[in-house]
Amino acid sequence: MSGSKIITVQRHIIEQERDHPEATGELTGLLWDLTIAAKIISREVNRAGLADILGLTGQENIHGEEVKKLDEYANDVIIKSMDHGGHLCVMASEENEDIIPIPDQYPKGKYMLMFDPLDGSSNIDANVSVGTIFSIYRRKTTAGNGTLEDCLRKGVEQVAAGYIVYGSSTMLVYTAGHGSHGFTLDPGIGEFLLSHKNIQIPSRGKIYSINEGNTNTWDEGTRKYINDLKKVTPETGQKPYSLRYIGSLVADFHRTLLYGGIFLYPADYKDPNKPKSKLRLLYEAAPLAFIVEQAGGKASTGDTAIMEIKAEQLHQKTPLIIGSKEDVEKYEGYFKNK
Ligand SMILES: O=P(O)(O)OC[C@H]1O[C@](O)(COP(=O)(O)O)[C@@H](O)[C@@H]1O
Ligand SMILES: [Mg+2]
Ligand SMILES: [Mg+2]
Numbered sequence: 001m002s003g004s005k006i007i008t009v010q011r012h013i014i015e016q017e018r019d020h021p022e023a024t025g026e027l028t029g030l031l032w033d034l035t036i037a038a039k040i041i042s043r044e045v046n047r048a049g050l051a052d053i054l055g056l057t058g059q060e061n062i063h064g065e066e067v068k069k070l071d072e073y074a075n076d077v078i079i080k081s082m083d084h085g086g087h088l089c090v091m092a093s094e095e096n097e098d099i100i101p102i103p104d105q106y107p108k109g110k111y112m113l114m115f116d117p118l119d120g121s122s123n124i125d126a127n128v129s130v131g132t133i134f135s136i137y138r139r140k141t142t143a144g145n146g147t148l149e150d151c152l153r154k155g156v157e158q159v160a161a162g163y164i165v166y167g168s169s170t171m172l173v174y175t176a177g178h179g180s181h182g183f184t185l186d187p188g189i190g191e192f193l194l195s196h197k198n199i200q201i202p203s204r205g206k207i208y209s210i211n212e213g214n215t216n217t218w219d220e221g222t223r224k225y226i227n228d229l230k231k232v233t234p235e236t237g238q239k240p241y242s243l244r245y246i247g248s249l250v251a252d253f254h255r256t257l258l259y260g261g262i263f264l265y266p267a268d269y270k271d272p273n274k275p276k277s278k279l280r281l282l283y284e285a286a287p288l289a290f291i292v293e294q295a296g297g298k299a300s301t302g303d304t305a306i307m308e309i310k311a312e313q314l315h316q317k318t319p320l321i322i323g324s325k326e327d328v329e330k331y332e333g334y335f336k337n338k
Contacts, residue, residue: 007194009035009172009183016176027136027160027176030087030111034134035192037081038164038172041074041118041132042185045166062097062315070124071095074117074132087111089139090146092314094283099314101145111159112137112146116283119163120248129167131250135287136160151282151314155307161287165254173199173254175294180257196258201297204326205261208241209252217268219275221302221338225331226264249279253288253322257295262323262331266302277317281309285320298328302335 007015013031017023075095082088083102087109091100094116102108113136120130136159139150162174170185172192182196208229215223229241241261246252249263256263267275279285289299289306299306299322309318321331 009192012194016178026087026109029085033081033085037078039190040077042166042170044073071118071121078115078117082113088113090150092151093117094280099148099151108144110139112139112150114282119250123248128246129165129248129251131163131165133163133284133287152311154310155286155289158290161290163250165250175291180291180294199295201257201295201324202260203324205259205324206241207244207259207261209245209263211245217270218266219269219338221335222266225334249284256323260324262327265320267319277319279320281311281316281318285318288322292322297323298325300328300332302332
């Protein structure tokens with residue numbers, strides 16, 4: 001065995017909390033419960049090819065999308081793993097229309113959990129990577145169940161955020177405001193082990209990630225920006241960027257975080273007076289923005305930092321431009337001059 005330390009996610013969280021003497025250990029307990037949920041979902045995702053798991057439930061979620069069985073499963077696993085620990089006062093999920101109260105019989109804690117239980121679920125049947133995204137805030141109210149008001153927050157108020165990507169291996173990436181750290185699930189021992197310490201996204205990348213099928217609905221700035229990424233500029237030595245688009249936000253984001261570059265889901269300007277967005281602020285954009293900023297990157301709508309947007313609705317949607325700092329700043333220049 002090499003001399004390097006084996007650091008489980010639990011040890012990492014405890015050591016981070018030790019650096020903050022005011023910490024009560026509640027966040028450690030909460031994140032620990034989440035890792036258990038992640039392991040259970042990971043096991044089920046890995047068995048997704050088995051007939052009893054595959055198939056649609058035939059229902060639609062509140063966004064009018066088909067819900068796959070694994071979405072519901074992941075949603076249930078997270079709710080049931082998190083509702084009794086005494087750390088939370090309320091939860092909110094992409095799959096539930098309203099906030100999820102903590103059952104009467106359990107103590108209420110000072111944190112709130114928002115999550116996308118299974119992101120990229122349209123890819124499950126094709127064995128493409130999917131993920132879970134989570135975001136943790138401290139309550140505003142002082143006791144009892146948390147309220148909707150507690151959930152309608154700005155990204156800068158997050159205490160911790162992370163995601164699990166169920167890919168060729170299962171990885172957990174989280175931040176509690178002291179860098180973004182990655183852990184790989186060792187299936188042999190069932191533990192997440194520190195594999196990517198203090199991730200730093202390159203300041204500029206060579207890859208862009210966007211659904212190019214939507215070209216006709218983009219604003220002029222986005223269209224020009226993407227066009228220019230494909231150009232060769234001998235004076236600056238710029239070669240065309242490569243396109244990679246999985247269609248699973250977690251997987252597209254994970255690659256962007258490790259390799260650098262830019263992921264874009266701009267608004268749809270089919271009706272120029274009513275631009276429409278797809279990705280959810282509280283369950284998708286804000287947590288990934290926290291992680292990317294902790295890794296030295298940037299997240300923006302084009303003219304506003306994602307972390308500065310205060311949610312007005314639980315299921316609010318937003319454009320999301322995220323990745324390497326220089327790439328996102330360059331995009332903002334195009335967007336402002338559109
Ligand atoms: O098919 P599109 O429009 O490119 O959308 C892909 C995006 O939709 C999402 O699947 C939405 O997430 P859910 O699967 O959680 O609904 C993102 O993961 C992904 O980035
Ligand atoms: Mg999603
Ligand atoms: Mg989802």
